[in-house]
């Protein structure tokens with residue numbers, strides 16, 4: 001036989017010759033002569049041609065777990081064990097067959113050449129870039145020994161800290177906290193950088209954070225999208241907004257930035273940043289004076305309306321409202337009155353608005369306005385912020401007992417974190433809590449015992465936390481930093497050990513949303529690539545090793561099957577709420593929770609059982625019982641800097657992938673043309689943006705979508721670029737957050753900077 | 759600019775040791791295969807591995823990814839069309855791959871393994887049944903991407919790491935030798 005292309009192609013492609021070729025191969029004894037390496041002789045040659053069974057698509061159910069309002073239900077197409085493409089599940093009326101560009105790129109994420117592939121150890125010191133491959137056993141052994149050493153030397157495990165956040169909101173991912181629960185009392189970076197001030201505000205007003213089903217918005221008669229940009233960040237919600245608009249509803253966007261959503265609205269109102277609370281108070285005053293408030297509802301369902309009204313009468317001057325917010329009084333009046341006249345009417349508040357030193361008070365003021373207008377507890381109404389009402393799982397992976405004799409911290413007790421409010425998550429912790437929004441400082445300052453080991457999961461600390469220089473110092477002083485991730489990001493760069501973790505297509509999990517009402521399954525659709533493991537498997541391996549080294553030192557199950565763990569998360573309550581009998585039904589597609597209108601029965605979970613304009617708890621915690629106007633932080637530099645989400649990323653996820661890099665390859669600072677002109681900056685010039693915290697150099701884009709006096713830069717992480725907008729953010733707290741999530745939020749948008757042309 | 763060192767080892771051994779280098783899972787295995795290639799470079803196990811990882815493994819973005827698909831299909835993605843073509847070729851060659859859907863079939867170490875085993879059949883066992891596929895695999899697959907891989911990594915290694923340069927030049931020399939070797943047995 002001599003080499004000819006045609007001949008080989010006919011063997012490879014042509015059914016008949018391939019069959020005879022393979023038969024010949026099996027018969028000739030060649031197979032037994034292979035020397036053997038990675039590839040093995042296939043004694044079992046499949047001569048059935050064509051390979052129909054192997055080559056057709058299998059489908060699996062998945063969901064996007066990466067902290068997006070939409071939490072899409074996904075259908076995954078797999079051929080011969082390889083993911084080919086995904087689509088949004090048709091069964092979910094919310095996802096309705098579509099995903100965003102990020103979701104559609106999942107195949108590229110899973111098969112990205114940049115994924116972490118093996119456990120590795122940085123041998124030349126943190127940041128040296130000298131990495132050795134280590135086996136899983138070896139990696140786990142090092143970590144287990146370090147934990148036991150800390151326990152022996154300190155008498156507690158408080159020297160071991162966990163920081164985990166929103167890289168994967170799947171329910172079984174609380175198994176990471178479970179892993180830390182199972183070794184003893186430890187240190188946790190507690191709180192949430194995202195939405196804590198608003199969570200507190202809504203809990204003070206209504207005793208819960210619970211919003212109406214977004215699908216109802218199609219029947220709203222008036223929608224205010226207040227500081228929220230669904231056209232970029234919750235695209236599936238837009239269809240309900242469009243539908244309402246088509247049916248004659250007015251859609252108003254109030255935002256300091258002219259966003260994608262603003263361009264689709266009936267009206268856009270540009271407000272001066274941080275004055276939203278005052279606008280809401282002014283609007284409430286206007287409708288009360290016009291007699292358009294819902295007195296009946298207020299009498300039956302609220303507490304402190306009198307005090308609130310007295311405050312409005314005395315303190316809120318409409319001319320000042322117009323001046324401070326930058327919105328003409330006539331426009332404010334028109335907005336307030338038409339909102340009050342339209343029934344049902346609703347307001348959706350974004351998470352950016354509460355990222356101010358007065359953020360919680362602004363959410364409270366807007367809640368109060370919606371309440372006064374009589375739209376709370378109504379179909380297609382509501383003061384929408386988010387909800388956890390479909391999160392009543394068992395948290396079986398989370399709830400692990402402490403090993404016998406565990407010694408803890410005699411400080412504040414109680415589970416913290418925004419999801420601690422739901423389900424069976426309430427363990428009697430005496431862990432030590434450090435403020436997640438001041439990670440660098442807290443790690444550096446923690447004493448007795450100091451933090452020696454840090455575990456990072458579902459989180460890119462360097463992209464999401466503040467003050468990079470301090471963070472580097474904090475990481476460097478730790479004995480051992482373990483980063484479990486899918487990609488090599490800046491946090492991994494400062495780790496001692498990196499552990500490659502599975503994507504949601506390589507494990508089982510279950511997902512619900514903090515916005516819509518759907519429940520989706522994540523099935524394992526493909527084998528884990530390279531040596532990646534799920535977070536649960538990692539926890540199980542650690543448990544096994546710790547128990548080998550010191551029996552009884554870890555209570556986490558010593559073997560973990562992500563499917564079995566997921567099954568344990570279900571309970572009759574969940575089945576009842578979603579109208580299913582078994583989790584297996586989710587294989588047919590996602591299901592939706594039975595329709596409920598939050599607070600329709602007038603029952604609130606506040607101390608008074610009513611909507612609280614006047615909150616004793618607020619007085620006790622934050623010094624103001626009423627949603628009184630609180631002035632925003634005073635500028636400490638020339639320009640305000642705002643750092644919203646971009647369409648191309650979810651916090652720091654996705655932007656490092658090809659499709660997103662194609663359209664958005666590098667960071668820009670968006671500058672109003674007037675400001676640019678004053679500094680002689682032209683489109684495309686490189687500028688330095690700086691303040692007392694740090695300095696960034698990046699290219700300018702000129703746009704009057706941002707107000708004069710404000711610079712906009714997206715929060716993001718780019719491959720091969722150390723840009724991180726948080727380098728300019730100091731970690732000043734917002735007014736609320738500590739009540740429900742353990743730590744206040746960060747006043748991200750109260751950052752001030754200056755800039756110059758380079 | 760270094761020149762290719764004269765071949766001291768057989769083509770079969772060169773192929774085997776290069777395969778073992780790219781498949782090594784730890785410093786020891788890597789160093790053993792590296793030494794077997796006959797280099798006179800002195801380098802510690804750890805230094806060799808750390809450098810090798812920087813070039814070909816990660817965890818940071820490697821200098822050159824050792825996957826065919828990255829050169830033939832899409833620089834950012836593994837497990838794509840070329841991978842599946844190679845998968846099919848292996849099946850036809852009579853191989854089964856225990857790491858199917860775990861490590862893509864077009865990883866250089868796996869391809870060198872396939873090539874080595876086919877060559878072994880011919881040289882040691884005088885079985886030529888698969889030589890046609892071996893040539894096809896070499897000329898119409900490996901030779902389309904491995905030179906690009908070598909070139910990419912060499913660009914950096916030539917002023918940075920003698921050890922990596924040595925490995926790459928051995929690989930280059932193997933490829934040249936194999937693609938220019940005449941006399942396919944009938």
Ligand code: SF4
Pocket residue numbers: 064065066068069070071072099100101102103104234235236650
């Ligand atoms: S990022 Fe959001 S919109 Fe995009 S696929 Fe995921 S859940 Fe859906």
